[in-house]
Amino acid sequence: MADIIIKNGYILTMDSYELTQGVVVIENGTITEVAESTEQDADQIIDAKGSVVMPGFVNTHTHTGMTLLRGYADDFPLDEWLKNYIWPVEDRLTDEDAYIGTKLACLEMIKSGTTSFADMFIHIDKVAQAVKDSGMRAALSYRMIEAGNEEKGKSELDTNKRFINNWKGEAEGRIITMYGPHAPYTCSEGFLSKVKKEANHDRVGIHIHVLETESELNQMKQHYGMCSINLLDRLGFLGPDVLAAHCVWLSDDDIEILRGRGVHVSHNPVSNMKLASGVAPVPGMLDRGVNVSLGTDGCASNNNLDMFEEMKTAALLHKVESLDPTVLPARQVLEMATTSGARALGIKSGVLREGYNADVIIVDMNKPHLTPVYDIHSHLVYSASGSDVSTTIVDGRILMQDYEVVCMDEQDVLDRARTAAAGLVERAKF
Numbered sequence: 428m429a430d431i432i433i434k435n436g437y438i439l440t441m442d443s444y445e446l447t448q449g450v451v452v453i454e455n456g457t458i459t460e461v462a463e464s465t466e467q468d469a470d471q472i473i474d475a476k477g478s479v480v481m482p483g484f485v486n487t488h489t490h491t492g493m494t495l496l497r498g499y500a501d502d503f504p505l506d507e508w509l510k511n512y513i514w515p516v517e518d519r520l521t522d523e524d525a526y527i528g529t530k531l532a533c534l535e536m537i538k539s540g541t542t543s544f545a546d547m548f549i550h551i552d553k554v555a556q557a558v559k560d561s562g563m564r565a566a567l568s569y570r571m572i573e574a575g576n577e578e579k580g581k582s583e584l585d586t587n588k589r590f591i592n593n594w595k596g597e598a599e600g601r602i603i604t605m606y607g608p609h610a611p612y613t614c615s616e617g618f619l620s621k622v623k624k625e626a627n628h629d630r631v632g633i634h635i636h637v638l639e640t641e642s643e644l645n646q647m648k649q650h651y652g653m654c655s656i657n658l659l660d661r662l663g664f665l666g667p668d669v670l671a672a673h674c675v676w677l678s679d680d681d682i683e684i685l686r687g688r689g690v691h692v693s694h695n696p697v698s699n700m701k702l703a704s705g706v707a708p709v710p711g712m713l714d715r716g717v718n719v720s721l722g723t724d725g726c727a728s729n730n731n732l733d734m735f736e737e738m739k740t741a742a743l744l745h746k747v748e749s750l751d752p753t754v755l756p757a758r759q760v761l762e763m764a765t766t767s768g769a770r771a772l773g774i775k776s777g778v779l780r781e782g783y784n785a786d787v788i789i790v791d792m793n794k795p796h797l798t799p800v801y802d803i804h805s806h807l808v809y810s811a812s813g814s815d816v817s818t819t820i821v822d823g824r825i826l827m828q829d830y831e832v833v834c835m836d837e838q839d840v841l842d843r844a845r846t847a848a849a850g851l852v853e854r855a856k857f
């Protein structure tokens with residue numbers, strides 16, 4: 428007896444381009460069958476008539492707790508935004524803020540079809556607790572800023588290591604742990620080398636912001652006489668264990684280094700556009716074989732966690748940047764949001780395939796803006812939005828069914844998040 432059978436839906440496995448009617452069978456958190464029909468029975472049958480059954484999205488760069496700062500400081504460039512608005516408030520965040528901010532982020536992601544994400548944040552034990560309680564899958568890193576201060580660096584590294592020791596593989600394996608040095612302009616080269624050594628020792632990955640702005644590029648050239656990619660490569664930092672967010676100000680040589688080292692890139696088009704950071708050379712990276720995934724970044728620079736919106740923005744941005752409408756076709760963007768993201772996090776998700784994690788979503792196509800259907804990839808990227816997701820399953824557990832969130836008390840999360848945000852802004856009046 429299986430746990431769940433999803434039947435009558437149109438299945439988009441992401442293993443092929445085809446959309447075929449069939450069933451998905453789930454047992455013990457794993458997909459055990461994807462077929463036209465099945466002989467099996469299950470404890471729970473989900474009727475997906477008129478819907479598309481597909482892998483959940485993988486958001487490869489966010490800061491979940493920043494949901495509490497959604498709309499708090501808009502329309503500033505990155506340097507000013509971080510120094511004058513975001514960091515002073517983040518300094519006043521409490522454990523409860525981080526917990527409820529992350530819960531709110533999980534709620535938003537579950538409701539819009541994201542099943543796993545990579546997060547970099549502070550109060551990281553509370554973030555992990557919220558992920559565990561929500562039922563989502565996540566690769567979590569503690570944000571370390573050392574700024575050349577050896578003592579601070581030691582305590583930051585200790586905090587991240589303790590987190591890794593306490594949480595690696597927790598929540599039935601749904602929690603993956605990583606090191607999170609914030610960026611090459613907030614961490615010294617000595618510190619970055621130490622992080623790499625510890626990551627190798629602990630056999631975990633590293634999540635870092637890289638070359639997001641021209642200001643970072645200039646700062647690095649001034650300080651080190653080379654860009655962030657060259658510095659990181661000189662340190663032996665770059666490898667398939669590294670998840671590099673943004674990567675906007677790359678040269679052709681930098682792209683070659685990323686490809687050669689097997690670095691995974693998280694492209695964050697909405698955040699890059701909102702902070703006017705620039706346009707990442709995504710078509711160039713994809714052409715050269717770099718694994719480019721998609722991330723929303725935090726809610727203070729996006730201002731939501733909707734991967735549908737991220738996909739559409741990525742496609743449109745690179746078409747207009749290159750003046751070529753054939754660049755980043757819908758299918759390729761969909762792969763970035765699913766299979767490439769799963770590869771970046773090293774998880775067996777992102778496709779509907781036997782033996783893979785049962786991280787599955789159902790997208791309701793019975794909507795005016797999704798009618799008629801010629802090409803499902805087109806609809807998912809250009810016409811659909813997060814609110815079209817009716818059902819979200821992570822690790823074989825139903826978190827939302829028929830638009831009803833069953834893994835947490837939605838109203839309680841909204842109420843607590845509003846209270847926390849009010850207290851946070853009050854405390855931030857200094």
Ligand SMILES: CSC[C@H]1O[C@@H](n2cnc3c(O)ncnc32)[C@H](O)[C@@H]1O
Binds near residue numbers: 509549570724
């Ligand atoms: C509190 S942990 C996360 C850390 O990163 C900062 N942050 C958020 N978005 C960005 C971005 O686009 N570039 C650089 N840093 C960013 C955030 O404020 C936190 O300090």
Ligand SMILES: [Zn+2]
Binds near residue numbers: 490636725
């Ligand atoms: Zn970020």
